[in-house]
Amino acid sequence: MSRATVSYVLNDTPHQKIPQQTRERVLEAAQRLAYSPSPAARSLRNGRSDLVLGVLKVGPIGSVVGALLNAMSTRFGTDGLTFAVHLHSPGLRPVSDVWKAVTPAAVVVLSGLDAAEQADLQRSGTPVLVSLSPAFTPHPLLDGSGTRVVCVEYASRAAAALQVEHLVATGHRRIAVVTLTDPQVRQLAEGRLDAALEAAHEAGLPAPHVVEVADDSPQAVAAAVRTWQAEGVTGVVTYNDEVAMAVLSAARDAGLRVPEDLAVIGLDDLPAARSAQPPLTTVGLDAEALADFVGRSVAAVLAGDPDVPEEPTTGFAHLVRRASA
Amino acid sequence: MSRATVSYVLNDTPHQKIPQQTRERVLEAAQRLAYSPSPAARSLRNGRSDLVLGVLKVGPIGSVVGALLNAMSTRFGTDGLTFAVHLHSPGLRPVSDVWKAVTPAAVVVLSGLDAAEQADLQRSGTPVLVSLSPAFTPHPLLDGSGTRVVCVEYASRAAAALQVEHLVATGHRRIAVVTLTDPQVRQLAEGRLDAALEAAHEAGLPAPHVVEVADDSPQAVAAAVRTWQAEGVTGVVTYNDEVAMAVLSAARDAGLRVPEDLAVIGLDDLPAARSAQPPLTTVGLDAEALADFVGRSVAAVLAGDPDVPEEPTTGFAHLVRRASA
């Protein structure tokens, strides 16, 4: 019985007919010796490890990101890959440091890589690179780099469009869009704002009021809420649930009834949205569906499939209808 | 110029005198060819990679865990190691799956490994295993396994003791401890409760009222809050800030003034604690200090140091004094 035989049975190599008896002997021995193959040697030989690396910039991690990470971990586990997240500190150390620690099978960029880092990544030889970053553009000169780039729209266009469509469906014509100026969330905020404006345009609405606020406190939105009465704005789409709850609070202070005088729709479906006053209508994100799509794409590329699965046309968001809109 | 020479200059191998000129030639060539060493080959040769793996069970990730992850990432980066977190689904797949994807330099257990998994880990040959899990006991039979085990107390004993000590210092003698029965947080809740009871005992207090609640809603604590008036309880220590805020809310409903009628102290120092009514006195956790300690311990073990640094006697928590106690 040789190493090769062992390798075959342990890896279930197809088209290799190993007699059942040998097979069992191998398995039994492996079991008895608590044998487990060396990841390092396998990676060296195979050119890649079984690790899928998520990259995220350091910063507050909330329930939305948490759900995403959970979903990815669970999903990749189902096809023999291990998902791990690396939080990188932009400016402090280059992300490329990560590639001297591991040779991942795929990298999933969740946020915060700049153009140069993207290019490095494409050059790094990682088989698949999935980006959720709204502003990510694959480096055109690096097409033949061997890295397959997959971009997925998540938590911006489809979600913001749903917000607007719901207000339109419930009869609102003059709407406001509240966005955040915090540079930490700039990319996402811009993506959502753009999508909301586009959806409004497509629905034939007059150009929405765009309100930029610095944070999600009720004070920050109070002034805007008061002007809306005069402007005839009856529905408002917010950057996220936290901003929506600030609007709810400001509306109450201004003596407006929600949703009769002002309909408010958030985004993220945070746990707190359910217990808001009134319960917040919002758009929830489908972390599992996204993880599934990403998982299938990665598996397809690693298997050498020429084309990756189609992105679901519905996006990865759904309306959560409660009382506020 | 041979591979060895190159290896020496690239790794800054000590006690190898390489002429400056050769050195520069190597560096220049590496630069020009965008050379970067293969992690797989290095891990194979060195017996370990430069990756430190955090293990966490899947589940809601809040700001406390987020801060911990951020601190760890930043800290390990400073000594050439890369930190990544793996979220594992207990029951779904064995954690040991991870060791077929990577050979980490160290594993940091943040939560949720059972006894068998602990033992597997000690057997896996990972150089260092750091555990923050309050219930973690190194497997005694596996002492010679080559895995160095370091246990750190975080977010339980020292923190809960601080809560009690603050109430004692502000003159309270009859106190209540509110703990959570949610099985997801059992270990942590038990650790905190034990420590609080012990601290009360040491301070010579009568045995505290122990209140077990199922969740952190105001309803869940309302009944207990009402009985406290009759029992003469003047101070309450809670499992965390969320429970504390529920107590605050229930106290208000019961017509109690905080802190005059009832002093409340939380744990975690969530962002929301600052804007609670009244601002919540609480115990903050020192994620950076912990990360620093863990980082130093790991570095010491990897460097072959016989003894790891002393754990700071103050623990990794500090009092955040606001208005509620």
Add this chain to the structure above:
DNA sequence: CTGAAAGCGCTAACAT
């Protein structure tokens, strides 16, 4: 169907 053997890229011991 199974055994032998060639490397994957790197480091450290050894020889020059």
Add this chain to the structure above:
DNA sequence: ATGTTAGCGCTTTCAG
């Protein structure tokens, strides 16, 4: 001071 070389543990042709 620099070059040569033996493996680390695995997968995969290639012969038998």
